[in-house]
Amino acid sequence: MSDILLVHGSCHGAWCWRDLEPALQAFGHDTTSIDMPSHGADPTPLDEVTLDSCARTVVDALHDGIFVLAHSWGGFPAARAADLAPDRIARLIFLCAYAPWDGYSLADMRRAAPRQLLTHAIVRSDDGKSFAIDPAHTRDVFYHDCPQGTLVTALARLSPQAILPQETPITLGQGYSDVPKSYICCTEDRTIPPEFQTTMSQGFPPQDVYEMHTGHSPFFADPKGLARLVDQIVTA
Numbered sequence: 001m002s003d004i005l006l007v008h009g010s011c012h013g014a015w016c017w018r019d020l021e022p023a024l025q026a027f028g029h030d031t032t033s034i035d036m037p038s039h040g041a042d043p044t045p046l047d048e049v050t051l052d053s054c055a056r057t058v059v060d061a062l063h064d065g066i067f068v069l070a071h072s073w074g075g076f077p078a079a080r081a082a083d084l085a086p087d088r089i090a091r092l093i094f095l096c097a098y099a100p101w102d103g104y105s106l107a108d109m110r111r112a113a114p115r116q117l118l119t120h121a122i123v124r125s126d127d128g129k130s131f132a133i134d135p136a137h138t139r140d141v142f143y144h145d146c147p148q149g150t151l152v153t154a155l156a157r158l159s160p161q162a163i164l165p166q167e168t169p170i171t172l173g174q175g176y177s178d179v180p181k182s183y184i185c186c187t188e189d190r191t192i193p194p195e196f197q198t199t200m201s202q203g204f205p206p207q208d209v210y211e212m213h214t215g216h217s218p219f220f221a222d223p224k225g226l227a228r229l230v231d232q233i234v235t236a
Helices: 020-025 051-060 072-084 106-112 135-142 150-155 174-178 194-200 223-234
Strands: 003-007 030-034 066-071 089-095 122-124 130-133 181-186 209-212
Touching: 003 020, 003 072, 020 030, 020 223, 051 072, 066 072, 066 223, 072 089, 072 174, 089 223, 130 135, 135 150, 181 194, 181 223, 209 223
Parallel strands: 003 030, 003 066, 066 089, 089 181, 181 209
Antiparallel strands: 122 130
16 A cells, blocks of 8 residues: 655654554555654764754655655654655655744744643753653643553653754745645644644645544554544545
8 A cells, every 4th residue: 555654753752653553554554663863762862963863864764655644743854854855755744743834943833822732741951952741741741532551651761852953943945845745633632732733734725634533642542543544645
C-alpha cells in the first residue's frame, strides 16, 4: 500500500508510535518511525539541536512517494523538510500539530494561540536551554484519555526538549506550498487548543481537514481509529 514516515513531537521519541505502527501495518502500510535529535536513542547533545538538524533528520528518512505524519512540534521540522525535498513527499499530514506560518517560530505560534494550555506544566532547565513536562501534570496535558499504563510507559521515556529549535523562525517557500497537506484536529486536546488547530488548518482545502475526538495523543488513546483515518487519507 503506502509508506508512512512518523515524526514525533516534543519530549517524545519513536517509542510513542508503538501502538499505531501495527495498526497501520494491519491496513497494509509500511511504517518508519524516527528519533529526532536528542530524543529516544539519538545521542545528540541538547545544546547542539537546531531546527535545521531536526529538519535534516526528516529529510534523511524520506524517499519518493512517502507520506509524512507529523505530531505536535513535529509539524515544524516536517514542514521544513517538505520545503527542502518536496518531490519526495506524497502528502504531509499534521496530527494536532503546528502547521507553520512562514517567518514564525513555534514559540511565536504558541504565544499567538488564544489559550496557553501547557504553560503550567513546563519546567525549564537551570541553563534555560531545554524544558521538560512536570510529571504531576503529564497525564492531564498529554494522556488524559489514554489507557491505563500509558503514563507509566511515557514517564520512563519522555526526555527534555531543546528550546532553541522551537524559538527559531522557520523559512518556507514554494516547495512547502506545493506539497499536498491534510490536518487532523483533536477536539479534546489539552496541549494545543483545538480552536487554534482550526485556525492553523483554515488554509487547507475543507476535504483535507479531519477531526478526532481525542486528546493530544490519539496514537495511544485510539490507535486503531487513527490508523483508519490515516488509511482513508493516504488511499483517497
